[in-house]
Amino acid sequence: TVEGAPKQIFPNLEELISKYEKPGQGLVVHLSNPIKRKSLFPTWRRLQLEMSTIYENNDQEYVDVLP
Incomplete structure (x- = not known):
């Protein structure tokens, strides 16, 4: 810092x-x-919660959905 500021x-x-x-x-x-x-929630926890839903893929074209 500048002296006297x-x-x-x-x-x-x-x-x-x-x-x-x-x-x-x-x-x-x-x-x-x-x-x-x-x-x-802290920022890192909020990001974890948001990221946990990003990679859900329910489309049968890409995965076999088990009963």
């Missing part, structure tokens, strides 16, 4: 991202407070 406090994650989303703008200090999640 004012401390900035962001009310939410979206505001923080909007400030640093341009190329060459990086966040070089740790966040002082944790960020609260908006969803119950």
